[in-house]
Amino acid sequence: MHSFCGLDFGTSNSTFGTLNPASQQAMLLPLEDNKVTLPSAIFFHFDLNECFYGRAAINEYIDGEFGRLMRSLKSVLGTPLMEETTQIKAQQLPFVDILTSFLQNLKIKAEQSAAANGQHSFEQVVLGRPVHFVDSDPQADLLAQDTLEQAAIRAGFNDVVFQYEPIAAALDYEQSVDQEEIALIVDIGGGTSDFSVVRISPERASRAERKDDILANGGIHIGGTDFDRKLSLASAMHELGYKSSFKDKAATANFEKNFSIRKSVSKDSYTESTKMIMPSSYYHDLATWHRIHQLYDRHTIHSLKDIAYRVENKQLIDRLINVINKREGHRLAIDIEHAKIELSANANTHIDLDYIEHNLGLNISLEQLRDSVNHEIKNIQTQAFQTVQDAGLVPSQITKVFMTGGTTAIPMVKHAIEALFPHTDIIQGDQFGSVGLGLAIDAGRKFA
Known part of the structure; x- marks a missing residue:
């Protein structure tokens, strides 16, 4: 029975992983409706004086229930909004209390799911974090991590350590390789675009210390x-x-x-x-x-x-x-x-906007999407190239590109990365699960 876990608290979705007690392979735990992802959302139901989380939170809001919906909590970390309170009926709730509530619910759901395998509680956690919570502001970045750590401890975890999300994705990808590679890990989620250049191989996978295998990390606060x-x-x-x-x-x-x-x-x-x-x-x-x-x-x-x-x-x-x-x-x-x-x-x-005005609707094209995010795409591409340069390499020396995160499904994002590495194999990982699986692997190494 393991008491350690990996927790990927995402801007849009969160996952919770551990090692299967029988196989010792990383696994993600079902969190809601037998799905391993939980939307990072809270709905404060004012009539029932109750909190709903994940898909249930979104459904309560869409159904027109009276209350307040909060999403993208991770985007608040490192910003001035982190110091503000949110009015919930007559109360003014600090952000860290709201964050604690979500992490605590996530932990409870995971423990309920793990009970079927004989696991009862998770005390030790490897929490994923972006390379930069905040661009070009180390003090705000540290405050963001400290706030997340405080919330995790208040949620019931005794030991909290952090791992960069693209490094976690690299640990997941490494389980499938059969030779040494220099891989660029591309993790583009809801809030950030993160990159790591990592040496991976079956032999290196068994090492407890991987610091020397990490050639460069980079990130930018752009996401879905x-x-x-x-x-x-x-x-x-x-x-x-x-x-x-x-x-x-x-x-x-x-x-x-x-x-x-x-x-x-x-x-x-x-x-x-x-x-x-x-x-x-x-x-x-x-x-x-x-x-x-x-x-x-x-x-x-x-x-x-x-x-x-x-x-x-x-x-x-x-x-x-x-x-x-x-x-x-x-x-x-x-x-x-x-x-x-x-x-x-x-x-x-097409979007039906009848809830705004009768018979109001809106057609949106792929061309509109492409034009609207062109600047963001260029910045993502620039950061990917910069991370390779920071590793002392040129794009042709990258042997594999491993992509994860929901935003990598957007065609122009994929095309931008492919344009940088025209002769390199692009591997599409589990868009929503690779980071969580890698964090579970890392937790096994750190706490087992």
Whole structure:
């Protein structure tokens, strides 16, 4: 019976792994509806005074239950939002309490699942982490890790150690190789794009210490939720008034003076001739998973009602007000995420927005997705190349590229990596399971 585990706390999905007591092979534990992934989501049900997690949380929200949905908790780590509280009915909950609640529920679900194999509790954990929680800010990065460690201990783990997520994926991939390779591990998930250049082989796999086999690590804070945000801004947000013009300069000359509006108007509106453009911050918040709930306050609604009478197309702002009033922001974000996934296999997709306005719908094309994330794709490609350079290598010296993470399913992401390594075999791993399996392997080495 093992008391150790590997936990991949992901921006979009989480997994929980350990070693099979009989075979000693890494395995992922079913967490919900017999699935090994658990969406990283919490729904605070206000009427029942109860928390729902994972798919159940999302379903409660979609069913229209009264409460608050929170997703992409990992994206908050290392940001100023980490120090803020979230209002849940009459309570103001610190972020670390919300994070602890999710990890504790994840641990309970895993222990219930493991009970069938004679395992009863997990005390020691190897937690996955991105190469950088925060780009170019070591102090914020350390604070993010410390906060995650604190939450894990409060959730019931006695021993907590961390491993880079791409290194964990390398440990999983290494189980299948039959010769020595210099592999580039590409792990692009919901929040970050992480890369490691690692020497792997059947012989090296048995070593407890692998520090010398890690040639370079690199990462950038770009992931699937950034793709969601950019696609939303390029499509759905225009149906809600994004970049709409005010009627004319004269009509809005005293706008800020006479009306209570968001401070962002003065810094993100701009003038073109006599035109003033709708503040963009509303739309950026609505398109960003962990900032959506910040719009749900009376001041926002009051400001938008003032604005609506001063834009050229009031109907669009009325739609935005409707989304915020009915707290449908996460539902719209879910629809955009599903559209992105659909476009991984199709040239076009359609979103039904009838819950915003009767008979409202939106067609989105693969070309729109490609154009909206072009900048992010280039940055991912640049970071992958930089990591190879940091290892003292050129792309032709990489013998295998191993890809994992849900965002690697997006065609333009795959094509960008393939373009860097035209003569190298590209191996597609378990998109949602490789990191968790590798963390379980690492836990066995560290705690067994």
